[in-house]
Structure formats: structure tokens, C-alpha cells
Amino acid sequence: MSVSERGGAAAEPDQPSGDDRLRRWRLVLGGAAEESLGGLSGAESAMDTALAALYDGGGQGGQRSRSAGLGASAPQVARWLGDIREYFPSTVVQIMQSDAIDRLNLTSLLLEPEMLSAVEPDVHLVGTLLSLGQVMPDKTKDIARQVVRQVVDELERRIANKTKAAVTGALNRATRINRPRHADIDWRRTIHANLKHYQPDYRTVVPERLIGYGRRTTAVQRDVILCVDQSGSMAASVVYSGVFAAVLASMRSLRTSLVVFDTAVVDLTDQLHDPVEVLFGTQLGGGTDINRAIAYCQELVTRPRDSIFVLISDLYEGGIRAEMLRRVAALVDSGVQVVVLLALSDEGAPAYDHDNAAALAALGVPAFACTPDAFPDLMAAAIERRDLRAFAAQQST
Structure with missing residues (x-):
């Protein structure tokens, strides 16, 4: 050794x-x-x-x-x-x-x-158990579920509060309006934004632009689509993605969808109430058809400007590469905020297809690995439609 x-x-x-x-x-x-x-x-x-x-x-x-x-x-x-x-x-x-x-x-x-x-129990053990799901005898399945439940509960305790706080804050900032009613003016931010218009003769700021709070609403403000590669090398990412998807789905202001794929595409959205069921609905291993998965997810986009599409994959495409890139370009052109993560885990970037990553970067979509602790901030940046290239560069250092 x-x-x-x-x-x-x-x-x-x-x-x-x-x-x-x-x-x-x-x-x-x-x-x-x-x-x-x-x-x-x-x-x-x-x-x-x-x-x-x-x-x-x-x-x-x-x-x-x-x-x-x-x-x-x-x-x-x-x-x-x-x-x-x-x-x-x-x-x-x-x-x-x-x-x-x-x-x-x-x-x-x-x-x-x-x-x-x-x-x-830990994330890697859960990944191994999920890969054994098809051959696991009945006498072991109950214990396997207990192990997975223990890990999932711990992950939810770790990430839920931070994720909800980051997303809620980003949604509140994104709904601020520039022609608010008097009662809705955010005076602190309005003054800060207009300091250059300070009038020394009058010892006051003459605001050129008013910044206000958006009206509180229970309506869905963003659609989030998580599209997760379930090939064997992505095991830890599948586990974290399932838990994050369940947390996001618990927020009324988001409409969250979870799609997993290999050469087939499976929509697990209706199981997001229970992340353990989500994880046992995956099937680690097999080939990869990213193009087919994106094609399915395109059908879920009904409000492009209010949609965030997160593809989590090592980008080794077994389908039609040119068509996959064309679909990503179409999503970007329609106004969808597209995020590509090479991994969602604590291990950093895995082996990945550098040519496809470069092609996505040319479309304005950087591909990078993200740790679970940084994912809430990434979602906040995506909700606010910030340039994610700076975020990607930060994650790469």
C-alpha cells in the first residue's frame, strides 16, 4: 500500500x-x-x-x-x-x-x-446499496432502507435550513420592484442606490430610482428542474440531488421536478415527498443519453424566464452530442437559467468529458463541480440570474 x-x-x-x-x-x-x-x-x-x-x-x-x-x-x-x-x-x-x-x-x-x-452509514454506502437494489434479497431491503433513511435524515438536517434561507432570500431580492408604492419602498436600499445624487446644498438625497419590496405572494415564483445522470460514477451526486430536490420541493414558492436518466428517463417528481423513495427509485449504472433526458426536460419548461434547469452529469454522452448541445442552446436562448454540474458531492470534479464541457462554456453555460455546502448559494445565484461563470471560477479554486 x-x-x-x-x-x-x-x-x-x-x-x-x-x-x-x-x-x-x-x-x-x-x-x-x-x-x-x-x-x-x-x-x-x-x-x-x-x-x-x-x-x-x-x-x-x-x-x-x-x-x-x-x-x-x-x-x-x-x-x-x-x-x-x-x-x-x-x-x-x-x-x-x-x-x-x-x-x-x-x-x-x-x-x-x-x-x-x-x-x-454514509453517502458512499448509500450509493453502493442503491447500485445493489436490483439484486438485494427481501431480507436485506428493510435494513437497507433503515440505513438510507439514517443518512438522508442527517443530510436533511445539514442542508435544509441553509437551502431554504438562501432560496427565500434570493426570491425576495428578485421580486423587488423599481416603481413601488410608498408603503413598499425599501428606504435603506433606495438611499444606498442614489448616494451619487446627494445634493449638498439641500443636505439630502434626491432619489432617481426607487427600490421596493415585492408584494408577498404564495404563488410559484420559479420552476426548478433537476436532471441527474445516474451512471455508476455519479452515485454520491445522485444521493445529494435526491435530498436537495426533496428540500426544494417542500417550498411553495418553487415548482421542483426531479428527472434521473441513463439510457432511459425516469421522472421521480411525484416521489419528492419522501427522499428515501426517490433514492430507491434510481438505478445506478448503465449507459448515458443526455440528449434524451434534456429533450424530456424541455417539455417541462412552461415559463422559460422563470425556470432553472440543473443538469448534473459527467457529460460522457452516449446519445447524439450535436443534438444535446443544440437543446442546451435552445434552453438558453429561450431565457432558461441553465446550470451544469459535473458533480454534486464533497469529492470535487470527477473524470468528465472536457470537449462537451468546453462546448457548453461556449454557449455561456460553465460546467463545474459543486459541493453540497455551496449548492444553496448556487441556487440563490441562479434565481437572481447572476452570471454563474464567477461562481464556477470560485468553486474551481
């Missing part, structure tokens, strides 16, 4: 000193460093054994320095899962679980209820 792989799991944020530093380097470097750095005992020895089982033996690819490993034994894996939850914080546990699934081919074991009950 590489030092970075084992180090990513073993490192902790505080700064050790003296013997503690040596012991931590020993954990990072593994048994090969025992002669020069010394052995371990107690809990540190158990931590080293757990790390060795994953990173120093039994994995796929690369040379290993030990013969340890998790093998294909469910009881052994269950014990290992218990050990890492005892000795490492949850953030490290999630990394090690994800590595175990990828490196040791443990995916099939997640179909066992006992195994699924032992894991630490």
Missing part, C-alpha cells in the same frame, strides 16, 4: 510529540517500519492490525507486505467492522469502509442483513 492510503486512515488532526509521533509514523508506515520505529502495544496494536487487514494484505492490485486480509468470511469482516468502529472516529471509519468495499470486493457481503447492520 502507499503511505498516503494508510496515512489517510490513521492520521488524526492533533500534533503529537516525542514517542507519540514515532508511534503514529509506525501506524502510517505499517509493519515494515517496526524494526526502525519499534513495536506497538495495547489499543495501538489493535489499530495496526485493523489497518493491516485492509491495506497490507488481501487486496486487489499492487504488492502487499503481509498475508493478512479480510478474505471473504462474513464473520471475520463483521469483527473487523466492529474493531474499526471501536478504535477510529466515524469519519475515518467511513473512509476505511469505502476502501474495503473498493479494494477487497466486499460488495456482495452487504447483501447480508447482519453485515449491513454492522457498517457505519
Whole structure:
């Protein structure tokens, strides 16, 4: 294994000193460093054994320095899962679980209820479970739903308030009017906008432009269409998109649609009341036909100037590329605010089709990755019809 792989799991944020530093380097470097750095005992020895089982033996690819490993034994894996939850914080546990699934081919074991009950729920685990949805036995599905529900509830707690606040604020700003009634004048912003018209002789501002608040309304002010690529590489983005769509759908001022696609197109809008149902309505994997998905979404646009179309995809098009670009151009020309996200996750931009991204940029539609924490601000910018190129540049730094 590489030092970075084992180090990513073993490192902790505080700064050790003296013997503690040596012991931590020993954990990072593994048994090969025992002669020069010394052995371990107690809990540190158990931590080293757990790390060795994953990173120093039994994995796929690369040379290993030990013969340890998790093998294909469910009881052994269950014990290992218990050990890492005892000795490492949850953030490290999630990394090690994800590595175990990828490196040791443990995916099939997640179909066992006992195994699924032992894991630490996180977004990547949910993505793996969704990819197994078609082969998951009935005895496992209830536990899988509980795991997904736990992750979804945590994500909603994390993003719901910020999303609603950002969207509501943007809608309020977007509805300000420039010919308000006297009672609707926003005096602070009116004065600020007219400071250049200050009359020193009269010691006052003569407002050339009045800025007012829009009248409160319960009407739908924006239509939001989320169009999500459900190919296997987009698993985390699918999870976050489903939760965000459910949050946006709970806001009366928005009409939110959620469309997922591979080579087929599925409209999940009627399930947005329950994001868990939304996620189990997806089918990760398969090909990609972006053109077909956009064609469907075009039919959902009834008020172009009040519509926001968010395409979340790595842009690897298996359909008709020229037609896909033509459809995006038509949406832009009609007044739709078009947003293209290469990913909606914490991992940054995945591998993506650079030619298609460049072609979209030429249409005035930058394609960039967005973290879940930044997505509410992105929606606010889109609602206010700001130039998203500056937002994209900020996300790329």
C-alpha cells in the first residue's frame, strides 16, 4: 500500500510529540517500519492490525507486505467492522469502509442483513446499496432502507435550513420592484442606490430610482428542474440531488421536478415527498443519453424566464452530442437559467468529458463541480440570474 492510503486512515488532526509521533509514523508506515520505529502495544496494536487487514494484505492490485486480509468470511469482516468502529472516529471509519468495499470486493457481503447492520452509514454506502437494489434479497431491503433513511435524515438536517434561507432570500431580492408604492419602498436600499445624487446644498438625497419590496405572494415564483445522470460514477451526486430536490420541493414558492436518466428517463417528481423513495427509485449504472433526458426536460419548461434547469452529469454522452448541445442552446436562448454540474458531492470534479464541457462554456453555460455546502448559494445565484461563470471560477479554486 502507499503511505498516503494508510496515512489517510490513521492520521488524526492533533500534533503529537516525542514517542507519540514515532508511534503514529509506525501506524502510517505499517509493519515494515517496526524494526526502525519499534513495536506497538495495547489499543495501538489493535489499530495496526485493523489497518493491516485492509491495506497490507488481501487486496486487489499492487504488492502487499503481509498475508493478512479480510478474505471473504462474513464473520471475520463483521469483527473487523466492529474493531474499526471501536478504535477510529466515524469519519475515518467511513473512509476505511469505502476502501474495503473498493479494494477487497466486499460488495456482495452487504447483501447480508447482519453485515449491513454492522457498517457505519454514509453517502458512499448509500450509493453502493442503491447500485445493489436490483439484486438485494427481501431480507436485506428493510435494513437497507433503515440505513438510507439514517443518512438522508442527517443530510436533511445539514442542508435544509441553509437551502431554504438562501432560496427565500434570493426570491425576495428578485421580486423587488423599481416603481413601488410608498408603503413598499425599501428606504435603506433606495438611499444606498442614489448616494451619487446627494445634493449638498439641500443636505439630502434626491432619489432617481426607487427600490421596493415585492408584494408577498404564495404563488410559484420559479420552476426548478433537476436532471441527474445516474451512471455508476455519479452515485454520491445522485444521493445529494435526491435530498436537495426533496428540500426544494417542500417550498411553495418553487415548482421542483426531479428527472434521473441513463439510457432511459425516469421522472421521480411525484416521489419528492419522501427522499428515501426517490433514492430507491434510481438505478445506478448503465449507459448515458443526455440528449434524451434534456429533450424530456424541455417539455417541462412552461415559463422559460422563470425556470432553472440543473443538469448534473459527467457529460460522457452516449446519445447524439450535436443534438444535446443544440437543446442546451435552445434552453438558453429561450431565457432558461441553465446550470451544469459535473458533480454534486464533497469529492470535487470527477473524470468528465472536457470537449462537451468546453462546448457548453461556449454557449455561456460553465460546467463545474459543486459541493453540497455551496449548492444553496448556487441556487440563490441562479434565481437572481447572476452570471454563474464567477461562481464556477470560485468553486474551481
